[in-house]
Amino acid sequence: MPAPLPPHGRGSRLNPGNRFSDWQRDGFDDGWQDAGDTGPPPPATILLVERSRSVISRNTSPDVPFSQSINPYKGCEHGCAYCFARPGHAYLGLSPGLDFETHIVWKPDAPEILRRELASPRYRCLPIALGINTDGWQPVERRLRLSRHLLEILCETRHPVSIVTKSALIERDLDLLSDMARDNLVNVMFSVTTLDPQLARKLEPRAASPARRLAAMARLHQAGVPVGVLFAPLIPAINDHELERVLEASRQAGATQAGYVLLRLPNELKQLFADWLDSHFPDRAAHVHSLLRQMRGGALNDSQFGRRMRGQGVFADLYSQRLKRICARLGLNRERLALNTTAFRPPRSGTADSPQMPLF
Template sequence: MRPVAFQSDPETLARAELRRGRGSVSQASGRFEPTARVGFDDGWDQAEEDAPAPLRTTVTADASRSVLTRNQSPDVPFDRSINPYRGCEHGCIYCFARPSHAYLGLSPGLDFETKLFAKFDAPALLRQELARPSYKPATIALGTNTDPYQPIEREHRIMRGILEVLTETRHPVSIVTKSHLVTRDMDLLADLARDNLVRVFLSVTTLDRPLARAMEPRAATPARRLAAIQELAAAGIPVGVMAAPMIPALNDHELEAILTAAEDAGARSAGYVLLRLPIEVKTLFKEWLNEHYPDRAQRIMNRLRAMRGGRENDPEFGSRMRGQGAEADLLALRFRQAIKRLGLNQPRAPMPSTQFRRPGRDARQMSLF
């Protein structure tokens, strides 16, 4: 057990006035830290003029020298992905990427949504990787870890640069986002769509705006996400909806309503994922429940355990996305019946890799010959 360092630092206390507009309610230490910080009230009232300012978002350059991440997971339909940013300002309390901040010596709590890292040279690095003679094209997934269209993308435009490279090279790509900002790049997406080289999914977790505000504080409202689906579909861009995560006794009753609203907006495909609570997310989510929904926190966790074989998280391939047991089976049945009724997930041609062409040399890079 790690030693505990008691601190009266207001950031550690994560007082409500400091974290307004943020998802996590704490600044819990990551699992690799030698001590665990616990905030407490020392009884001394702080003068108003000395009170710390609300937490601000900072962006630091990510020094990674490669941009493609490979995986061999049997329950995801891709083997490579790009994450332009580490951390995510959307602040979704359930985000399974939060534990990755612990590798940086930072908190998966408030640090994850305020101390962000950007891969500013991602487009150039991607160009280099695609130019390698050994590279074999297959769909690149974006938005599988953190959202590529989170608010700081407006300024940094890294995702835009990545899409420019993929459009130039005619490379297939899939995107998952919660942001209406994806519509900014409809010119590139429509170009890719003409050759069946793109799929876009909007993640719609709830249609209840107050719940969305509490659970995903800096993400687009549900109405804006549905509007993005409508705009993308009108531009001829294949678009779908991810009803994820489904949280028992909190938003799972909305599954059919979410799918129906997305289909009405133009979605032609759909998916869902049961809530996952890996590592630190487990504690952060329970803290959030106790603050926002104390009357049903225990019921939510009990039902989740029933769908996870008695555990709060199931990391096993095959069951980690869907759960197990009678309640999980019922959720899966409801999803199947809804997509059948709505005509979603009709067979369509897979995105081809045959149109791929290796990128030319970046004009900014001098040749040795």
């Protein structure tokens, strides 16, 4: 029998304990469950405020095409069952399960801090990736507008930015994106994992439908914004057969860049994804795990640079060859987009409304 489904609109039904805690929860049947009881209502979203000393994170990873990033949010309402960022919620004293989807941390002072960091005489302009760990345009962004405020500062200072999202909400900021595109300051990659709306509803319960994402991609392309597609994650025996179809549909919507990432299962994500498989695909759960182990050196996860995004072995090589062939046929990845860093102008001293002029 399949495991019970997650709460409506959520990706995980589990809320495992925090691995850094001194105690752990363990559920049990106390005999009081009424057969007619439908259970508690779906959990609501709770917003938590975080105060930061800096907002620009830096990395030296050879696996990602950026060295600077900003994450306006921790946790994500999209509820993607496979999200590699889920284990990070443990550092907040929260669970990577339902807490990750329902307890969203945001940084209201992030725009002020970003302005201060960009104004520093020691700052060196390099492209910033906005909303990489969790989606900067997830549902709460509609009312908080935090990603937009950050994008406004990047636009004002003519700072290059790259974006990855699966939200059609990014269309709201087309005025800023098209302005930046004129100076080669922006590119937007849409994460599209499937064209099947039923599968998408299981994988990403609160994300925009695949068709809606492609429509947003086309609208940005028509406005002159460079767009691309990330088939991420590629999950063997679940969505891997759609790689070519997704790239074809994205090319029609204006994509010029394409890539994929093999499913990653760090820390608690192994348990969470296994439960998701038992809920939605119990007939092929063992097969999915077997294929992953064949591409991860016998384990379910491999954190080594150079392998963690693509895997290794026969099946990993096959996926890589498929990507190269479809990209060659569609004319994708012909040129590597290099964003312009020469137009950057540091923000003025003081606040955005300050009349104070710089001394030099």
